[in-house]
Amino acid sequence: MSAQLDSPTTPAVVTVTGAAGQIGYALLFRIASGQLLGPDTPVRLRLLEVPQAVRAAEGTAMELDDCAFPLLAGIDIFDDARPAFDGANVGLLVGARPRTAGMERGDLLSANGGIFGPQGAAINAGAAADIKVLVVGNPANTNAFIAASHAPDVPADRFTAMTRLDHNRALAQLAARTGKPVDQIRHLTIWGNHSATQFPDLTRATVDGAPATDLVDAAWVSDTFIPTVAKRGAAIIEARGASSAASAANAAIDHVRTWVDGTPDDDWTSAGVVSDGSYGVPEGLISSFPVTSDGTQWSIVPGLELDADSRARLEASVAELVEEREAVRALGLV
Numbered sequence: 175m176s177a178q179l180d181s182p183t184t185p186a187v188v189t190v191t192g193a194a195g196q197i198g199y200a201l202l203f204r205i206a207s208g209q210l211l212g213p214d215t216p217v218r219l220r221l222l223e224v225p226q227a228v229r230a231a232e233g234t235a236m237e238l239d240d241c242a243f244p245l246l247a248g249i250d251i252f253d254d255a256r257p258a259f260d261g262a263n264v265g266l267l268v269g270a271r272p273r274t275a276g277m278e279r280g281d282l283l284s285a286n287g288g289i290f291g292p293q294g295a296a297i298n299a300g301a302a303a304d305i306k307v308l309v310v311g312n313p314a315n316t317n318a319f320i321a322a323s324h325a326p327d328v329p330a331d332r333f334t335a336m337t338r339l340d341h342n343r344a345l346a347q348l349a350a351r352t353g354k355p356v357d358q359i360r361h362l363t364i365w366g367n368h369s370a371t372q373f374p375d376l377t378r379a380t381v382d383g384a385p386a387t388d389l390v391d392a393a394w395v396s397d398t399f400i401p402t403v404a405k406r407g408a409a410i411i412e413a414r415g416a417s418s419a420a421s422a423a424n425a426a427i428d429h430v431r432t433w434v435d436g437t438p439d440d441d442w443t444s445a446g447v448v449s450d451g452s453y454g455v456p457e458g459l460i461s462s463f464p465v466t467s468d469g470t471q472w473s474i475v476p477g478l479e480l481d482a483d484s485r486a487r488l489e490a491s492v493a494e495l496v497e498e499r500e501a502v503r504a505l506g507l508v
């Protein structure tokens with residue numbers, strides 16, 4: 175569709191599902207401009223949509239062409255997951271129904287869960303050996319679990335779920351409260367599910383080198399910080415009349431960019447990754463943890479001591495993940 179570039183570097187293949195949706199529209203231009211994989215990596219976009227939205231995806235592709243991005247090596251559009259993931263180096267699984275006011279993300283499981291098995295199978299069948307998958311579509315953790323379950327030949331740690339938006343929200347809230355810039359904050363964590371049960375944890379965070387717990391009072395943490403971050407998605411839906419889109423796309427860019435560039439030595443980030451049993455999270459569940467990346471692989475930060483309150487909050491969120499796993503088993507999705 176767009177002109178081939180005569181680039182010396184082989185383009186990375188980036189497959190984006192739900193390309194004609196709100197997040198897709200906020201995401202694709204940033205990928206094509208080099209913000210996902212950096213200024214030296216040309217990208218070939220493969221867009222997956224349902225048949226009735228292919229025409230809209232074609233319109234977005236026309237606009238992408240019209241940007242004349244030097245790094246955009248081509249665009250292909252599909253309504254079938256198998257060819258869409260063929261040779262994919264990065265898979266951004268966005269396509270899914272968003273919730274509306276009054277719903278929790280888990281309520282989307284029966285509507286959306288069925289999307290992720292076939293996409294996991296398509297990744298298993300044809301993605302590149304270095305495939306990295308980020309699931310954005312809700313409920314993101316359990317959808318990632320479903321996709322991974324259908325890709326037995328792909329290492330499970332390639333399947334991740336997005337909690338970077340929650341992490342970024344936590345950074346913004348703490349920065350605003352302390353009056354310090356976000357880039358002075360280290361070691362914040364989102365634990366558990368991308369849902370209202372998540373545990374945004376600042377017990378180890380520092381702000382400009384000082385412990386965050388010395389700068390904010392405990393009542394603000396439990397009564398304002400944690401619920402504001404955990405319920406921010408619902409607050410956006412209430413205010414905007416539609417779920418977060420540009421901030422979600424931004425977080426997806428951040429997640430993949432950190433995965434491929436690595437985390438700085440003095441910090442970690444948060445991502446939904448497959449549990450190895452760390453912190454009592456049952457092995458195999460996709461839960462958010464404090465994680466570092468070496469540029470290839472995420473690792474769960476080991477050995478943090480959780481106090482009783484933190485442990486209870488994490489356990490509550492993990493209990494919800496276990497329930498979601500049981501629900502998808504009952505629905506026959508895994």
Ligand SMILES: NC(=O)C1=CN([C@@H]2O[C@H](COP(=O)(O)OP(=O)(O)OC[C@H]3O[C@@H](n4cnc5c(N)ncnc54)[C@H](O)[C@@H]3O)[C@@H](O)[C@H]2O)C=CC1
Nearest residue numbers: 192194195196197223227269270271272310311312336422
């Ligand atoms: N993990 C996170 O932090 C966040 C997750 N989300 C979730 O992301 C998802 C997408 O949100 P929006 O872009 O706002 O929704 P949207 O409704 O604007 O777009 C979704 C797109 O996915 C497409 N789609 C549906 N089934 C598909 C399939 N089987 N294959 C390919 N495409 C398919 C639809 O045709 C539509 O174009 C929702 O589930 C939403 O809840 C949204 C914000 C943050």
Ligand SMILES: O=C([O-])CC(=O)C(=O)O
Nearest residue numbers: 273312406407408417418
């Ligand atoms: O809340 C929603 O449904 C969309 C989402 O995941 C978020 O904004 O975090």
